[in-house]
Amino acid sequence: MAKVLCVDDVSSNLGLARDVVSRVEGVEVVLANNGHTALDLAKVHAPQVIVLDILMPQMDGYELLRKLKALPELSKSRYIALTALARPEDQTQALTAGFHHYISKPFDILELMQVVRAFLR
Numbered sequence: 001m002a003k004v005l006c007v008d009d010v011s012s013n014l015g016l017a018r019d020v021v022s023r024v025e026g027v028e029v030v031l032a033n034n035g036h037t038a039l040d041l042a043k044v045h046a047p048q049v050i051v052l053d054i055l056m057p058q059m060d061g062y063e064l065l066r067k068l069k070a071l072p073e074l075s076k077s078r079y080i081a082l083t084a085l086a087r088p089e090d091q092t093q094a095l096t097a098g099f100h101h102y103i104s105k106p107f108d109i110l111e112l113m114q115v116v117r118a119f120l121r
Helices: 011-021 035-045 061-069 088-097 109-120
Strands: 002-007 027-032 049-052 078-083 101-104
Touching: 002 011, 002 035, 011 027, 011 109, 027 035, 035 049, 035 061, 049 061, 049 109, 061 078, 061 088, 078 088, 078 109, 088 101, 101 109
Parallel strands: 002 027, 002 049, 049 078, 078 101
Antiparallel strands: none
Protein backbone atom coordinates (compact mmCIF):
# COMPACT_ATOMS: atom_id res chain seq x y z
CA MET A 1 0.00 0.00 0.00
CA ALA A 2 1.32 3.45 -0.94
CA LYS A 3 1.86 5.97 1.85
CA VAL A 4 0.96 9.64 1.64
CA LEU A 5 1.97 12.00 4.44
CA CYS A 6 -0.23 15.08 4.90
CA VAL A 7 1.12 17.92 7.05
CA ASP A 8 -0.90 20.93 8.21
CA ASP A 9 -1.10 22.73 11.56
CA VAL A 10 -4.83 23.48 11.16
CA SER A 11 -6.83 20.40 12.14
CA SER A 12 -9.76 21.10 9.80
CA ASN A 13 -7.38 21.47 6.83
CA LEU A 14 -5.54 18.32 7.83
CA GLY A 15 -8.82 16.43 8.10
CA LEU A 16 -9.96 17.62 4.68
CA ALA A 17 -6.64 16.63 3.08
CA ARG A 18 -6.92 13.19 4.74
CA ASP A 19 -10.48 12.73 3.50
CA VAL A 20 -9.55 13.68 -0.06
CA VAL A 21 -6.30 11.72 -0.32
CA SER A 22 -7.84 8.63 1.27
CA ARG A 23 -10.24 8.46 -1.71
CA VAL A 24 -7.28 7.48 -3.89
CA GLU A 25 -7.29 3.70 -4.20
CA GLY A 26 -4.40 1.86 -2.58
CA VAL A 27 -3.32 4.75 -0.34
CA GLU A 28 -2.69 4.83 3.38
CA VAL A 29 -2.71 8.38 4.76
CA VAL A 30 -0.36 9.40 7.56
CA LEU A 31 -1.04 12.71 9.34
CA ALA A 32 1.18 15.25 11.07
CA ASN A 33 0.16 18.59 12.55
CA ASN A 34 3.68 20.05 12.68
CA GLY A 35 7.06 19.76 11.02
CA HIS A 36 8.79 17.87 13.84
CA THR A 37 6.15 15.14 13.89
CA ALA A 38 6.22 15.03 10.08
CA LEU A 39 9.98 14.38 10.10
CA ASP A 40 9.60 11.54 12.60
CA LEU A 41 6.73 9.96 10.66
CA ALA A 42 8.51 10.34 7.32
CA LYS A 43 11.51 8.42 8.67
CA VAL A 44 9.25 5.57 9.81
CA HIS A 45 6.84 5.39 6.85
CA ALA A 46 8.96 6.65 3.89
CA PRO A 47 5.89 8.07 2.11
CA GLN A 48 5.87 8.21 -1.68
CA VAL A 49 3.94 11.49 -1.65
CA ILE A 50 4.09 14.28 0.92
CA VAL A 51 1.45 17.04 0.99
CA LEU A 52 2.72 20.07 2.91
CA ASP A 53 1.24 23.29 4.14
CA ILE A 54 3.75 26.13 3.89
CA LEU A 55 2.50 28.48 6.62
CA MET A 56 3.10 26.58 9.85
CA PRO A 57 4.55 27.73 13.18
CA GLN A 58 7.89 26.46 14.52
CA MET A 59 8.94 24.93 11.19
CA ASP A 60 7.40 26.25 7.98
CA GLY A 61 6.86 24.14 4.88
CA TYR A 62 10.07 25.33 3.22
CA GLU A 63 12.28 24.33 6.14
CA LEU A 64 10.43 21.03 6.42
CA LEU A 65 10.84 20.41 2.70
CA ARG A 66 14.62 20.94 2.95
CA LYS A 67 14.87 18.53 5.88
CA LEU A 68 12.71 15.88 4.21
CA LYS A 69 14.65 16.08 0.94
CA ALA A 70 17.89 15.51 2.90
CA LEU A 71 16.67 12.08 4.08
CA PRO A 72 18.01 9.28 1.83
CA GLU A 73 14.86 7.18 2.37
CA LEU A 74 12.80 9.96 0.76
CA SER A 75 14.96 10.44 -2.34
CA LYS A 76 12.10 9.38 -4.62
CA SER A 77 9.26 11.06 -2.73
CA ARG A 78 7.14 13.66 -4.48
CA TYR A 79 6.15 16.88 -2.71
CA ILE A 80 2.92 18.85 -3.08
CA ALA A 81 2.54 22.33 -1.59
CA LEU A 82 -1.05 22.78 -0.37
CA THR A 83 -1.17 26.32 0.91
CA ALA A 84 -3.17 29.50 1.43
CA LEU A 85 -0.41 31.41 -0.35
CA ALA A 86 -2.04 32.03 -3.72
CA ARG A 87 -0.07 34.70 -5.58
CA PRO A 88 1.79 33.72 -8.76
CA GLU A 89 5.10 34.56 -7.08
CA ASP A 90 4.20 32.18 -4.22
CA GLN A 91 3.78 29.37 -6.72
CA THR A 92 7.09 30.23 -8.37
CA GLN A 93 8.84 30.30 -5.00
CA ALA A 94 7.39 26.92 -3.99
CA LEU A 95 8.35 25.21 -7.25
CA THR A 96 11.82 26.78 -7.16
CA ALA A 97 12.24 25.51 -3.58
CA GLY A 98 11.68 21.95 -4.77
CA PHE A 99 7.98 21.22 -4.55
CA HIS A 100 6.84 19.07 -7.47
CA HIS A 101 3.33 20.55 -7.57
CA TYR A 102 1.58 23.57 -6.08
CA ILE A 103 -2.09 23.83 -5.07
CA SER A 104 -3.55 26.90 -3.36
CA LYS A 105 -6.38 26.80 -0.83
CA PRO A 106 -9.27 26.60 -1.14
CA PHE A 107 -8.31 23.71 -3.35
CA ASP A 108 -9.93 21.63 -6.04
CA ILE A 109 -10.55 18.16 -4.58
CA LEU A 110 -10.22 16.45 -7.94
CA GLU A 111 -6.91 18.19 -8.66
CA LEU A 112 -5.37 16.93 -5.42
CA MET A 113 -6.61 13.39 -6.08
CA GLN A 114 -5.31 13.45 -9.68
CA VAL A 115 -1.89 14.74 -8.67
CA VAL A 116 -1.52 12.12 -5.92
CA ARG A 117 -2.56 9.38 -8.38
CA ALA A 118 -0.10 10.64 -10.99
CA PHE A 119 2.77 10.77 -8.48
CA LEU A 120 2.05 7.22 -7.34
CA ARG A 121 2.34 5.80 -10.86
